[in-house]
Amino acid sequence: MNWASASDxxxxxxxxLYVWGSFGLTFAALAVExxxxxxxxxxxxxxxxxxxxxxxxxxx
Amino acid sequence: xxxxLINWFKFASPATFYPLAGKLWPWFAALAAxxxxxxxxxxxFVAPTDFQQGEGYxxxxxxxxxxxxxxxxxxxxxxxxxxxxVFNTRLSGMMSAALAPTxxxxxxxxxxxxxxxxxxxxxxxxxxxARLTSELILFFLYLGYIALTSAIDDPRRADxxxxxxxxxxxxxxxxxxxxxxxxxxxxxxxxxSLTKAPSMATTMLWGMLLMALAFWMYTIAVALCRVxxxxxxxxxxxxxVAELPEMRT
Numbered sequence: 001m002n003w004a005s006a007s008d009x010x011x012x013x014x015x016x017l018y019v020w021g022s023f024g025l026t027f028a029a030l031a032v033e034x035x036x037x038x039x040x041x042x043x044x045x046x047x048x049x050x051x052x053x054x055x056x057x058x059x060x
Numbered sequence: 061x062x063x064x065l066i067n068w069f070k071f072a073s074p075a076t077f078y079p080l081a082g083k084l085w086p087w088f089a090a091l092a093a094x095x096x097x098x099x100x101x102x103x104x105f106v107a108p109t110d111f112q113q114g115e116g117y118x119x120x121x122x123x124x125x126x127x128x129x130x131x132x133x134x135x136x137x138x139x140x141x142x143x144x145x146v147f148n149t150r151l152s153g154m155m156s157a158a159l160a161p162t163x164x165x166x167x168x169x170x171x172x173x174x175x176x177x178x179x180x181x182x183x184x185x186x187x188x189x190a191r192l193t194s195e196l197i198l199f200f201l202y203l204g205y206i207a208l209t210s211a212i213d214d215p216r217r218a219d220x221x222x223x224x225x226x227x228x229x230x231x232x233x234x235x236x237x238x239x240x241x242x243x244x245x246x247x248x249x250x251x252x253s254l255t256k257a258p259s260m261a262t263t264m265l266w267g268m269l270l271m272a273l274a275f276w277m278y279t280i281a282v283a284l285c286r287v288x289x290x291x292x293x294x295x296x297x298x299x300x301v302a303e304l305p306e307m308r309t
Contacts, residue, residue, distance in 0.1 A: 002109060009104075013115035018180050022119045022173040026126065030278060033165055037286040044292035045306065052302055 072149040074291045075300040085284040092277035099270030107263045119177040120264070124251070125272035127170040129279060130198060131233045133163035137205070138230035141223035151287075153219025154294070156226060157209060158287035162279050164202035170195055182246060190239040191247035194232060201229040215294050 003009040012019040071077055103121035110117040137156045144152030174192065175185040186192065205225045212218035240249045251260050252268070295301060 002105065002107075012118065013109070015114060015116035015118075015180055018116060018176040019118050022122050022176045025172060026122045026169050029165055029169060033162065034278075034282055034285075037282050037289065041285055041289040041292070044289045044296070048292055048296040048301055049307055051296065052307060 069147075069149070072147070072151045074151055074154070074295050075298070077151055078288055078291050079304075081284040081288050085281045088277045088281035088284065092274050092281055095270050095274035095277060099267055099274050102263055102270060103267035107267050108261055113181060116177070116180050119173050120251075121267050121271050123170060123173040123177060124268055125275045126166045126173060127195065128272055129275045130163055130167035130170050130195070131236055132276075133159050133166065133279060134198060134201070134226070134230060134233055137163065138226045141226040144219055145223050145227075150216070150219075150294075151291075153215070153222065154287050154290045155283070156205075156219070156222055157290055158283045159279070160202055160205050160209075160222075161286070162282055164199065164206065166275070166279075167195065167199035167202055171199060187246050189245045189247050190243040191236065191245050194236040194239050198229075198232055198236060201225070201232060205229075 010016055010020070071080065099121065103118060107118070107121075109115055137159050140152045140155040140159075143149060144156070171192070174195075178187070179185050205222050208225055209218040209222040212221055239245060240247055252265065292301065301307060
């Protein structure tokens with residue numbers, strides 16, 4: 001184990017800003033991208049369902 | 061004979077691929093999470109402090125895998141582009157379109173983490189060095205692909221135009237890779253290569269490889285999810301879509 005304490009860990013030997021700036025933005029960006037992709041699928045699915053329902057209405 | 065071979069073109073049909081992608085992506089997402097946890101644990105807790113760069117070098121666990129993925133995804137896009145042009149399969153263009161945003165994101169993250177690494181070690185966020193400049197061009201190639209394909213209304217024509225951009229642009233990938241050899245760069249040379257023993261501690265190397273695997277699995281999971289959305293957007297009026305269990309209300 002490299003770290004004596006939690007604050008030692010977060011300080012990253014004085015490179016905290018650079019290390020956490022890299023790790024933080026990367027995982028935030030990946031989470032946002034995954035949510036956007038899931039949202040896009042949800043929207044597409046909802047649109048198809050709505051169109052199918054509209055088709056049924058016109059057939060009646 | 062032909063019965064024993066898998067007919068790969070079967071999977072090129074969106075009707076077959078859509079449910080398959082739906083079954084596969086959760087597995088890749090789970091693998092991505094597992095590899096991320098293992099990679100972060102090795103990278104942040106087990107790997108030793110670097111004798112030159114102190115703790116600042118730990119950016120490597122994000123920077124190198126993100127850069128590898130940005131180049132690898134572009135090659136995969138070029139592969140699908142070639143497949144689409146040769147076999148005229150609809151799914152190929154959709155695969156390229158599904159990969160482009162993830163590739164662009166990794167190219168951006170490579171530049172971002174590179175800037176955060178360059179500032180403390182070189183004293184500059186950015187230098188016009190061959191490695192950095194060619195990676196920036198890769199980022200612009202992704203943006204160009206996305207802009208071009210979304211500017212063309214007919215998806216099949218958009219796929220063809222995008223395929224040309226991917227195939228022409230793929231020349232930039234070996235340029236990025238060999239830039240540190242061909243030119244005198246501030247950026248360091250490769251730490252890992254197939255021909256030499258790696259010039260880093262074993263735990264550092266494994267942390268990096270695990271993070272690369274994690275990003276790889278993440279890319280597959282997100283691209284499968286996005287290609288499903290693209291299939292529905294383009295083929296939503298097809299009969300097989302209406303017959304999907306998830307569409308019954």
